[in-house]
Amino acid sequence: MTDHALAAELAEGAGAILLGVREELGFADPRALKDTGDLRAHEYLMAELARRRPDDAILSEEGRASVADKRAAGAGAGADAAPTANTDAAVRLAAHRVWIIDPLDGTREFSEEGRSDWAVHVALWENGRLAAGAVALPAQGKTLRTGPDGAIVTENTGTETPLRVSEPAPGRLRIAVSRTRPPEFVQRLAEAIRPDVDLVPIGSAGAKISAVLLGEVDAYVHAGGQYEWDSAAPAAVALDAGAHASRVDGAGLAYNQKDPRLPDILVCHPVSASTLLTGIRDVSDALPS
Ligand SMILES: Nc1ncnc2c1ncn2[C@@H]1O[C@H](COP(=O)(O)O)[C@@H](OP(=O)(O)O)[C@H]1O
Numbered sequence: 598m599t600d601h602a603l604a605a606e607l608a609e610g611a612g613a614i615l616l617g618v619r620e621e622l623g624f625a626d627p628r629a630l631k632d633t634g635d636l637r638a639h640e641y642l643m644a645e646l647a648r649r650r651p652d653d654a655i656l657s658e659e660g661r662a663s664v665a666d667k668r669a670a671g672a673g674a675g676a677d678a679a680p681t682a683n684t685d686a687a688v689r690l691a692a693h694r695v696w697i698i699d700p701l702d703g704t705r706e707f708s709e710e711g712r713s714d715w716a717v718h719v720a721l722w723e724n725g726r727l728a729a730g731a732v733a734l735p736a737q738g739k740t741l742r743t744g745p746d747g748a749i750v751t752e753n754t755g756t757e758t759p760l761r762v763s764e765p766a767p768g769r770l771r772i773a774v775s776r777t778r779p780p781e782f783v784q785r786l787a788e789a790i791r792p793d794v795d796l797v798p799i800g801s802a803g804a805k806i807s808a809v810l811l812g813e814v815d816a817y818v819h820a821g822g823q824y825e826w827d828s829a830a831p832a833a834v835a836l837d838a839g840a841h842a843s844r845v846d847g848a849g850l851a852y853n854q855k856d857p858r859l860p861d862i863l864v865c866h867p868v869s870a871s872t873l874l875t876g877i878r879d880v881s882d883a884l885p886s
């Protein structure tokens with residue numbers, strides 16, 4: 598099986614587990630729902646990757662030592678089991694192949710009944726670049742993934758469609774922003790650039806980047822904090838779908854770094870990139886430090 602297909606299979610497998618956790622626990626205790634979802638999706642992905650790609654390193658949001666410490670301290674329900682730890686950092690940094698995974702992105706939205714803006718991210722970094730990636734949107738019945746012939750979107754009905762980012766309509770730009778932490782500078786950016794801007798609040802970095810690739814919005818702009826796992830898989834799919842994906846200063850997105858913080862990102866159609874990058878530069882005094 599190709600790495601593309603494996604990424605999609607695992608993201609969908611974790612997605613099915615997460616839908617089951619929602620069914621099983623309901624929405625009365627959001628903390629328990631989030632913790633159980635994070636842990637079960639993480640354990641499934643760690644076990645499957647260890648079994649099917651035993652020589653590869655893994656960096657998971659939930660496999661960090663800090664998460665284990667928090668759970669060991671008994672933070673919230675579902676905290677009894679310590680999560681399987683990530684590959685040791687020194688080993689990961691020397692590895693040629695590293696899976697970068699976010700078992701549940703948009704954790705808050707996952708815990709809110711009726712919301713479908715949450716995702717599972719499975720990416721493969723290989724020799725300095727993103728080599729494969731899949732973003733499952735379980736509550737939307739869709740998976741966006743890389744492929745040998747370019748990105749595709751699969752529906753749970755079984756249909757597969759090529760995925761190409763589309764050009765925005767002239768004069769108007771819909772920019773996806775965080776629902777709960779919209780960076781202030783994006784409002785300034787909206788006022789500074791020529792096209793009329795609509796800010797569209799959506800949860801989850803993966804769901805926002807998917808919305809760009811599916812033509813539901815035209816761009817995703819974020820700054821002020823995020824980690825490699827929040828963007829690796831969606832950026833892999835975005836690049837494969839012909840989108841522009843970079844830091845907000847235009848620099849490339851670098852993964853498998855010593856420090857997994859990757860605090861800002863811009864994803865859009867290439868025709869919008871210079872307008873947005875110039876606009877962001879013009880309001881850079883408002884960028885979070
Ligand atoms: N300022 C910040 N610092 C750290 N992480 C942030 C962040 N803003 C957003 N994120 C992370 O990026 C993901 C998408 O956020 P949002 O829905 O607000 O756009 C979330 O991942 P998780 O849900 O995996 O924790 C969230 O934790």
Ligand SMILES: [Mg+2]
Nearest residue numbers: 699702703827
């Ligand atoms: Mg995340």
